[in-house]
Amino acid sequence: MTETTSILHESINKLFNEIVNKKDLDQAETGIWADNIWKAVTIAGYLEAWDEDNQESNQISLIIGQASGWHALPIPLVETMAARHLSNKYLNLCPDGPLTIANPYLIENSSLKNSQxxxxxxxxxxxxxxxxxxxxxxxxxxxxxxNITQESRNIAGESRDNVxxxxSEVIVGPKVTRDIIMETGAIIRSSQICxxxxxxLQKSTTYATERKQFGRQLGKFQSIQNYLAKMASLTAMAEAALSNTAQMQSPSSIAAAKICASEAAGEVASLSHRxxxxxxxxxxxxxxxxTRRLLSWREEFGAETWWxxxxxxxxxxxxSENLWKMITSEN
Known part of the structure; x- marks a missing residue:
């Protein structure tokens, strides 16, 4: 982590600690737009963090994504960053306001004629x-x-709507594959999961340290220690795979990141509740x-089996002749 990214990591978490609380998260699940949080990240300039396509911007976007996941941010910050990143890359423009990104495998009966x-x-x-x-x-x-036709939510209470x-008049860019959307979506979800x-892990460690059962700290029981150790190893594995995408952004590194993140999400959610x-x-x-976000995000933009x-x-x-080279150069 460079000095710039270290400063960003500290500042964004400080900001989110100040503006995000449980009341905001509960209200967001009822459909109330967290306008105060959106205004704060807009003023801070986080929406533009991934506009450029270079290694430093990639690293910064992952830091913001991880902070978004840590604080369970109830706004489309990472989706807007991803949409701006792709729009700038393929359309040479960065739209204003909240944006989102649609899984192309969930689009039905589609027809694109010119710009209709x-x-x-x-x-x-x-x-x-x-x-x-x-x-x-x-x-x-x-x-x-x-154009919303049906409003819905995932199990975390986040809006997941049909359009x-x-x-309809749209802006059409160059010929691309669906992989660019899936890979970008996998990156943002993997960062949030991490x-x-x-x-x-932090909440579970703190609880196991402070809570006493049968006259002993919960964390003194071997089974609890095993749970925490497994959570820590899964978290470290997911973060290591994610960090690799900032440098490589290759299809294999992105696939590995989403596989590790999605697998860890289910296990850590279960163990933390135990x-x-x-x-x-x-x-x-x-x-x-x-935990509800972990169980939702693990499935989005491709579950681990898909990747x-x-x-x-x-x-x-x-x-087979190039397999070892691929493993050692990208992981």
């Missing part, structure tokens, strides 16, 4: 709050309006804001 788009996109993150979204339709990069177009993993016991399931205790299949195809295409 027809189709239905499902489970779009924060679509009701976004001005526009980016996706890929008919192998073309598209910046499209968010439809009927000969942040939430660290926070769940350590906390009944209190971890109460609404008043904030652990659920992390395992993707990575397997990359390895087969690489060939």
């Amino acid at each position: 788009l027809t189709g239905i996109a499902k489970n779009i993150p924060f679509a009701r709050h976004a001005n526009q979204l980016v996706t890929v339709v008919d192998e073309k990069f598209v910046l499209a309006p968010c 439809s177009w009927e000969n 942040g939430a993993l660290h926070h769940a 350590i906390h016991g009944a209190i971890g399931f109460t609404h008043e205790y904030s652990l659920h804001h992390l 395992q299949n993707k990575l397997g195809k990359i390895v087969i295409k690489t060939g």
Whole structure:
């Protein structure tokens, strides 16, 4: 971590500690837009952090993504960063306001004729709050309006809405594959998962240290120590894989990051609740804001099985003679 990224890491977490609280998270689940948080990140300049396509910007975007996951941010910060990043890269423009990104595999009955788009996109993150979204339709990069047809939420209470177009005017970019959306989505979700993993681990460690059972600290029991050790190793594995994407941003490194993050998400969510016991399931205790997001984010933009299949195809295409070189140069 460079001096610049270290300063950013400290400043963004300081800001989020000041502006994000449990009341904001609870209200967001009822559909209330966290305008104070959005204004704060806009003023801080975090929306533009990934506009450029270079290693430093990649690293900064991961730091912001992890902080977003740690604090369970109830706004489309990482989605807006990703949409601006892709729009700048493929359209040479950076739209203003909240934006989002749509999984192209969840778009149905689509048709793109010139700049007229027809189709239905499902489970779009924060679509009701976004001005526009980016996706890929008919192998073309598209910046499209968010015409909401159905509002819904994931198990974490985050908005996941359906959008439809009927000969809607869109901005069409160059020919691309759906992989660019999936890979970008995997990066932002992996970074958020890593942040939430660290926070769940910290909360579990603190609880095991402070809580006493049968006259002993909870953390003195070997089974609890095993849980914490496994959580720590899974978190470290996910973060190591994520860090590699800042340098490489290759399909294989992104696949590895999402595989590790998604696998860790399910395990850490389960183990943290085992350590906390009944209190971890109460609404008043904030652990659920992390674990419900972990269980939701692990599936978005490809679950671990989807990326395992993707990575397997990359390895087969690489060939046995180049496999060792791929492993040692990218991991």
